[in-house]
Amino acid sequence: MSDIIRLLPDHVANQIAAGEVVQRPASVVKELLENAIDASAKAITLIIKDAGKTLVQVIDDGKGMSTTDARMAFERHATSKISSAEDLFALATKGFRGEALASVAAIAHVSVKTRREEDDLGTQLDIEGSKVTGQEPVVTPAGTMISVRNLFYNVPARRKFLKSDSVELRNITNEFHRVAMAHPQIAFKFINNDSELFNLPAGSYRHRIVNIMGSRVDDKLVPLKEETELLSIHGYIGKPEFARKTKGLQYFFANDRFIKHSYLHHAVVSAFEGLLPDKANPSYFIYLDVPPDSIDINIHPTKTEVKFEDEHSIYAIIRASVKHALGQFSIDSIDFQKDTELDLPYEKARSAASAPRIEVDPDFNPFKQTDSRSSNTQKSNGYRPEKSPAWESLYAGLDEDSTMTDENLAFLPDQQAGAKAEQSLFSPEEATNDTNIFQLQRKFIISTLQSGLLVINQNRAHERILYEQLLRQLTVQNGVSQQLLFPISINRPQEEVTILKQLQTELESVGFLFKNLENANIEIEGLPLDLKETDVEPLLDSIIAFQQEELPDGSFSHVDRLASRMASKIAIKTGDALNKKQMEQLIDELFACKEPELTAQRKKVFINLTGDHLNSKFN
Structure with a gap:
């Protein structure tokens, strides 16, 4: 039998090494940017086309390379950073293995233009799949320009497994951020599909x-x-x-x-x-x-x-x-000169101011006698005659819009709590009619049924209702918007603005109106009807973060994800008090939904406690 172990050809070995070094276009960006930094560049420009699949180009004003160095840079394990194993433990540079450029050249079309400051002419080198196809003198500025085109052109299996352009661009942007934040003394520019995303001047760490x-x-x-x-x-x-x-x-x-x-x-x-x-x-x-x-x-x-x-x-x-x-x-943020007596409680500080209510007695006559004046005053709107302390407890909780929960009952005076309990125990028919729907712990809505009790999670119920409403609006694009007197201005990084631009049609179909969505400063002049101004920024943060998650392709459409995320942010929260009319409306709208049992995340919305289940608790 003949020998079967043999050395791999260099171009095959380079392609295998590329699997470790070059995983996606962002890997090429990282290696090229780090090479430019090692070349002592003061300004670096990154140019991307089609999320790096068509072109990744890095231009720097660094030291440049000689004709021989330009050729040697693409050989395996060729580097100027180390000369012995001991140098590995005293590294002050980025690239040192000498694998990156060789690996990139094995799976792409690479073109290099480079010139040292002391040279009159530079060098242009063209490589395709590890093979040098051309080398000639060229007039070029001092520094280096490396262009990587058609990444993975000869490894179609690797190219097939690349993500969508938006995901690959996000990975490239992340690598750009990491390199740029580590070197604020260098000016960086990032251009994507002829559009400038970042132009970062040299400065301090905080400015960067x-x-x-x-x-x-x-x-x-x-x-x-x-x-x-x-x-x-x-x-x-x-x-x-x-x-x-x-x-x-x-x-x-x-x-x-x-x-x-x-x-x-x-x-x-x-x-x-x-x-x-x-x-x-x-x-x-x-x-x-x-x-x-x-x-x-x-x-x-x-x-x-x-x-x-x-x-x-x-x-x-x-x-x-x-x-x-x-x-x-924490110490710096304390103001010792501040008069804390003027501070509002937390819940009052966050609530909106309400206009004072002015009540006028139209029957009041200052020339009438005191007795007549008293009787007329009792007839005026919004006035109740004074009640003795013994009758006061009977009026507790009987306001039409109030919701008496078990939690509220625990904080009533003993006499009022006793009267409430006595009314429930000794007047069952009347109690059933008045409290057939009520709120428990400001989280659950409980309604009586012939078969038992219906217990609804108010947050999940409203989330389901909003989810189906938003889906309809996204489908037919007929969302209603509330105009703002003053536009909301929000500052966001350019890549987040890019995500919002991709979703602009969907966002506008549910009620958003954008005055400006071109630069890092976003201006919004209209909002969906149920959305508060204070919730706009957290909602946009949530939508952007949700879009940045790399979910399996085809698992959810971006329309579903947008509707689900907006519904969860706008929905009534646990702790929100609801009156009887609001609870009835919520129940009616819930059971008008196509799938009222579950939220968009497949969480249970309500349960039905039957009489048999309740009886079993007393065995």
Whole structure:
């Protein structure tokens, strides 16, 4: 039998290596941007077409390459960053393996134009599938321009598994953010399909974060700084009150390199313990500077997973630093000159002011005698004669629009609670007629049936009603909008505005009216009828986060997801008090739905407690 083990050809080996290094167009963007940074560039431009599938181009004003270096850069394991194994433990550059460009050239059409400052002419190099198809002198500015076209053209199986353009563009944008935030001293520009998404001038770390994430982030940042022998920490953490349920603004950088580290993330979260709402995630932009020999960045091809020499000490330092920054923020935010006696209670401060009610007795005559005046006054609208304390308890809870729940009953005076219980026990027929529908704990609506009791979750019921209404509006595009006297202005990063532009038709069909949706500043001049102005920004955040989730293709249409997300945000919440008329209307609209039993997320809306079930509880 002949020998069967043989060496793979270089172009096949490069394609296999590309599977590790180049997973998607965002991987190419990361490698090219990091090469430009290693070349000491002061300005870098990223140009994308068709989410990187057609073109990924990076232009920098760095050192450039000679003719020989340009050719050698695309050979496997060719690098200028290291010369021995010991250099791996003193890395101060981004790319060092020498695999990236060779892997990219194996699965795409690559063109390079480069020139050093001291050279009169530059070099143009064309490569297709690891084969050099041309090399010639060319006139070009100092620096390097690398163009990667038709990614995975010779690996159709890999190209078939790429996501949609919106998902791939989002991944590219994320990589751009990570590189740009790590190097604020470099000017960056990002152009997608001939449209400029970002133009970031050189500046400070705070300016770079605000320019990328939007001006709304500026007021939410708390500075963080700590110097120790083991490492130095600087950056910003988000104020606790601005924490979000989505994990969006969480960035760790080690030696100007974006990293993912669940252990250090836990250190930050534990420092926020007791300060965040339930299921909320803190925001942070934390930069770590550690000695190069105390960190191993060579444990994963993407170099986002790293290993620290003393992780336990770093964990403790980060946790203490975040706690210290939060403590300083809390002290700085206290105004000792403020007169707290003038503060309104929390629930009053958030409620809208109501116009005073003025009642006039049209029968009042100041020239009549006192007795006559008293009798006439009793006939006026809205007036009740004074009742003795013994009769006062009988009027408790009898207002037409009031809802007496068990929770309210517990806080009644003993005499009133006793009268209420006595009325329920000794007047069953009358009690049944008056309380055949009532609210329990401001969460459930309970109605009597011939077979027992109907218990409805008011939040889920309203969510189901709104979901079907919004679906109809999205289908026929006949949503009703309430015009705003003053447009709402919201500042958002450009990629979030892009998502809203993709959903603009659907959003306008349910009642949104956009005055401006072109730049980072969004202006809204009309809202859906049931939506409050205070809920607009959280709703848009929720819609954007929902769209950014990579769900399996075909599982949900974006129309379904939009209707579901809007319904869950607009629906009546647990804790909202409802009067009898509102509860009756909610029940009528619920059972007019096509599928009243379940919400859009397949959660149960109501249950039916039969007489047999209730009898079993007394056995």
